[in-house]
Every structure is written in structure tokens, then in C-alpha cells.
Amino acid sequence: MAEKRTEIADLGEFGLIDRIKNNFSTQNLTSLKGIGDDAAVIDIGTENLLVSTDMLIEGPHFDLSYVPLQHLGYKAVAVNVSDIAAMNGKPEQIIIGLGLSNRFSLQAVDMLYEGIRAACNNYKVDLVGGDTTVSASGLVISITAIGRVAKDKTVLRSGAKSNDIICVTGDLGAAFIGLQILEREKEVFQTNPQMQPDLEKYEYLVGRQLKPEARMDIIHELGEKNIVPTSMIDISDGLASELLHLGKNSNLGIKIFEEKIPIDSLTYDTSIEFKIDPTTAALNGGEDYELLFTINPSDFEKLKNHSDIHFIGHTHDNASQNVMISKIGTVVPIQAQGWKHF
Ligand code: ADP
Ligand code: MG
Secondary structure, eight states: OOOOOOOHHHHHHHHHHHHHHHTOOOOOTTEEEOSSSSSEEEEOSSEEEEEEEEEEEBTTTBOTTTSOHHHHHHHHHHHHHHHHHTTTOEEEEEEEEEEEOTTOOHHHHHHHHHHHHHHHHHHTOEEEEEEEEEOSSSOEEEEEEEEEEEGGGOOOTTOOOTTOEEEEESOSSHHHHHHHHHHHHHHHHHHOTTSOOOOGGGHHHHHHHHSOOOOHHHHHHHHHTTOOOSEEEEOSSOHHHHHHHHHHHHTOEEEEEGGGSOOOHHHHHHHHHTTOOHHHHHHHOOOOOOEEEEEOGGGHHHHTTOTTEEEEEEEESOTTOEEEEOTTSOEEEOOOOOOSOO
16 A cells, blocks of 8 residues: 655654654764754864755745845855854855756856855855756755864754853844845835835845855854854754754753843834734744854853843753743743745
């Protein structure tokens, strides 16, 4: 009898990845960390090599009616650099897989690569190869980033200890609200092409969506201060989901305080305008590409006055209890949102 069909959506993205992970074991001693972190960790002797790949697909990930190709190229590199940063590493090379249809002209490809070049210059990475092929369903960009990190400075999702302080960089939710603005302006433009989009007021939010930066600046600063986070992940899917990854991988519970979540005032006000709870935008919005990490409390002194690092809570021993203390003092379970794309 044929096996009953199971929908991928029933497993969800993380369920599917877990299933793939459980069906494979590593056969080389050099594969120090395989599936399940921001990047693979490979033993190359005195240091560790880091490898991470991310694919962006036209439609689910970007809409070319409002995403300029230069920005797309930049973002495709930045999101990969962000995964190397999340291992406390330094990116050095990228390899690009490109799927193109005849909808794209040479000028369009040039613009895409202009953005890629700007990101390569900014993050000091070298484009060292790739593959070009034809795509039936729009633009596909798959980037693999390669980086390096000292063995004793390699940071996994799994290294947090009980009572570590949970830190987050920058501010959250802006990229998600920026996307809402772009979608709204697109609709306005479609019903009335004479209307010019009014984006100036929202420049910060739209910029956070279109041109995110990987927080290599933070990685360099932590290095200068001689701080090695106990665990780290980048925030690509929203704070809630990433907190649960750190908790699960470190076998700890998470406790955060809503009032400590960094949300920019424009994000806050615009979120309200869209009738979206700003905290929900920060917890579930995603695409912020900020860093979420834990530190040993003994490192707090060295970071406490940092203007761009926020202390939102701590880890604890009860792995089944992941909670946020709301602004009015209620205990809210932290839940990851379901998969968006399936
Ligand atoms: P991130 O959001 O940091 O890019 P992902 O959630 O995409 O991380 O991936 C989590 C882990 O699962 C990573 O180790 C990644 O390499 C691995 N992974 C994702 N998809 C697959 C796949 N189809 N096959 C094997 N490993 C995968
Ligand atoms: Mg990541």
C-alpha cells in the first residue's frame, strides 16, 4: 500500500530540517558541527572554517516591483554574512548560484552585481565562484558564505549556561513594518498609477527591509573587548523563534521582559498605524538580521554601557518554560510563529 501523503506544511520548516538532520550522521572527524546552527563548523587545523548558505527566491522572498536589484544583491550577501557573524566568525569568501529567466536583461544582472559588489567591499569578502543557470519561475539567488573563526572563539547556539544574560543588538521589528509599508504603497500604486509613493517619512523602516546590514561591527567590538558570547544566533525569523532555538539547543529555558525589547519609535508608531502590536512585530516579524546572544554575567560590566546592545532577560534551568513578562506583569509563553512560506 502506498504511504499516506504528508504535507510539508504539517512538519513546518524546523520539523523538516530536524527530519533531514536525524537521517544523516557525519562521517568525517573534520565535520565539527553539521546541520542545526547558523553555519557549519569545519576543522581546518588551527582554526575553524564556517560555511553557510541561504537562498532568496522571487515571490516568497522578494517582489521586484518594489525591490531595487542593487538592494537585492546587497541583501543576499548581507544575510549570509550575518550567519557567519552569528558564529562569531569573519566572512572571507562568497559563492553565488544564480537562476535567471529571459525576463532579465544584462543591465538588470549588472545592477544586481553592483549591489553584490558593494556588499563585498563593505564586508571585505571576495566573490570566488558560482553557477549560472536558467530559471522558469523568476529570479533565484543562492549564496554560500565561507568564513573563519578561532577554535576557542567559535560560538554555537548550544553553549548558553543557566542564568546567562540574553542580549540583542540594534532594534527589532523595523524590517517587518518596512515590508508592510512597501506592500501598502504597491497596492496604492496598482489602483492609481498616478500616485507617487510617499516613502520619505518611512525611510528608516523601508531601509531596514531593503538594505539590512550584518552586524560585523558588533563581532569586531566583542573581539576587542575579549568577550566570547556563550551562545549566539542571528535574528532572521523573529526574536521569538530565535530565542527558542537558543533555549532548545542549550537545553535551557528563556525569560525575557517585554519592556526591554528594543523597538525604534518610528517602528512603534507605524506598527500602531497598521494595527499591529509593536511587540508582536519584534517577536515574529523577522528579517532584522540583528544578533541575539547570551553572555556570562561576569561580562556584563564590559558591555553595560554599550549603546547598541540591549539586555532583555536571562536563561534558566527549566527548559520547558520559555516566557516573556509583559509590560503589565503577566507571564506570556514565547511561541514561534508557524512557517510563513508553505
Ligand atoms: P538560518 O536561519 O540561520 O539560515 P536555517 O533555519 O535556514 O538557519 O537552517 C538551520 C540549519 O539547518 C542550518 O544548519 C542549515 O544548514 C540546515 N539546513 C537547512 N535546510 C537544509 C536542508 N534542506 N538540508 C540540510 N540542511 C539544511
Ligand atoms: Mg541564522
